[in-house]
Amino acid sequence: MVFVLAEPAVAPPGFLAAGIARIDPRFRVAAVLAFALVVSQLDSFAALGLALAAGLALLLASGQPARPVLKRMAAMDGFILFMLVLLPFTTPGTPLFTLWGFGASREGMRDALDILLTANAVVLMVLLLPGTLEPVTLGHALGRLGVPAALVNLLLFTVRYITVLESEYQRMRQAMRARAFSARTNLHTLVSLGYLVGMMLVRAQERSERVLQAMKCRGFTGALPLIDTMRWRRADTAWALGFAALLAALVALEVAHGVGP
Amino acid sequence: MASALELEGIHFAYPGRPSILAGASLTVAEGDRIALVGPNGSGKSTLLRIAVGLLRPNAGRVTGFGRPRASEAEFQDLRRDVGLVFQDPDDQLFCPTVIEDMAFGPLNLGQSRAEALATSEAVLEELDLMHLRNRVTHHLSGGEKRLVTLATVLAMRPKVLLLDEPTNALDPENAARLLSILRGLDIALVLVSHDAAFRAQLELREMRLLEGRLAAR
Structure with a gap:
């Protein structure tokens, strides 16, 4: 993909x-x-x-x-x-x-x-x-073709949040560098990068829950309204x-x- | 007083956006206490990031402890002595537990595991945060996160401490604790804050960032 x-x-x-x-x-x-x-x-x-x-x-x-x-x-x-x-x-x-x-x-x-x-x-x-x-158009086309909403939503949310995750990753890397971290071939580096990936997963999970809560407040029930002009x-x-x-x-x-x- | 950190004629623009810093200069003497003030988006956070080499200026010079700092290696050396506390604590805390996050900096400074743990515990003790030692970082409250991020930077025993909006979303009690911690430090401070009451209690030299330049008020 x-x-x-x-x-x-x-x-x-x-x-x-x-x-x-x-x-x-x-x-x-x-x-x-x-x-x-x-x-x-x-x-x-x-x-x-x-x-x-x-x-x-x-x-x-x-x-x-x-x-x-x-x-x-x-x-x-x-x-x-x-x-x-x-x-x-x-x-x-x-x-x-x-x-x-x-x-x-x-x-x-x-x-x-x-x-x-x-x-x-x-x-x-x-x-x-x-x-x-465009990835978003592809998602809409899949939705119109009857692909299950869950899969279409996965694609659309990936498109929406991949840059958010990227910038979160960049900011955490900056914060690590600010504390004198530089990647070397040693256990400390592996452990630290492992923590970084783990924390990104935890944050992504929590963010998705917050986003879902906010969406529910606005009436989300599982299907995104697809607004397009096909x-x-x-x-x-x-x-x-x-x-x-x-x-x-x-x-x-x-x-x-x-x-x- | 010897100068710890010197920024001279810094120009900076984010790609595709208008210039945000246009000849900003700042000298931080050892033990200096400075507040950077200015409207949102005036480049205060950017200036702090430039000071430790996380962003590179389009023009201008950074000098740290008497030596020019331009390459990544020179800034890596500088960051051992100049700590930056980020605006969003979540950007900073990335280890599973508080003590692991505390030890991260000292380990980067070359301390052994035992030394790093000892340093971390000493700082937690000093800041009266020992009860958070084994807590999971992302379960901390907003105020606890802020205090812990400060502790993680202080664990590196920096000579200059840069703080970006440290009172953001702090309740009065935690703000008071932060204040007393900062008062007790005998290192140079550069603080970005919109909180006038907080600034007033720290007896800071105020510098205003306006239209890309710094001026004393």
Whole structure:
């Protein structure tokens, strides 16, 4: 989520880009969910290639600077790199080559490539569709889509209070420095930093109770009123049809080229 | 009297905001007792933070005990002798119990665990706060928190004590205790306070911070 929430994009120039920037938030979330469900079931490289190509095409069309988006995608690759490298050597099957006495299998290579394409296609779509929303708008879209209020509230409160926690942390660190603290490799440092984290948790808990009390005084019963102006426009229907066509094409390619179970 | 702390021509602005200090100068001699007064947002707290290097000025010099202080290492050394009591006690108390919070500073000064505990207990004794020794810090009352934060700073035996609005939200009884503690100290004091009655009882030299500069009243 950190990568997704990091920097909301500014409205980019250009006709197509402007159109993409105005896509309904609810559609963005629902579409990316459907996309992830379909792509995770694909096995044919033709279909997976199309899925990734669709993401790249959307990236170009959206007029966003490509570098930061691709960088975030690469950050995700970092998480699965080890698994991908090990997969050919741990999957039994037709030997392809050996490295330091370990045999790599054709099936393992295939699986690794499959996972790499799937993950990148899905993450790219996540970064492009819901990833460009303001975090608060994302919360509203989730609420409108029927996500349980508790989860939506968690997201909205995180957005609201993360900076409060950050400044509380900074002030406590300043107060520690004012008493001649500097981090070293010793037990005193570890214990002190542990206390700092512990105190932040305790304070956060207490603050949340005070906030809740204040909210209750103003009639809070569990649901935040979501005030927004999401309106489904004709362009959104067009985007939805286009996206459905993409998903249908992915399924068709899979059926035509797929390696059946 | 030798000068303990000297701020000369301090300029400061928070990022993206207009300048708050514009050439403020302050000299604190050893044993000096100074009150900083001025409207909200005039930069009093900022000046205290600059004095101990928690904020760096855009221009101007800080000198502590005859040596220029500009780098973090120089300020780390200065903070061993100049204590700052924060406006919000909750920013300062972060250890589970009072005695652990008390020992934090002395440990940072290089005292052993036993020495730090002894120092802490001695200060609690001096301030008549021994009954709070094993209390959980975030269960203390507002007044107790204030007195304990002062104790945690005094446990480092500073030569200069900076206090930011120490009487905020103190009941008269705790304010009186704070007053008697401060009266009993023979170290330099710089006090930021809106509480005129409290200031009057401490016989402080008043400096007014206005439009980013300090002037004697």
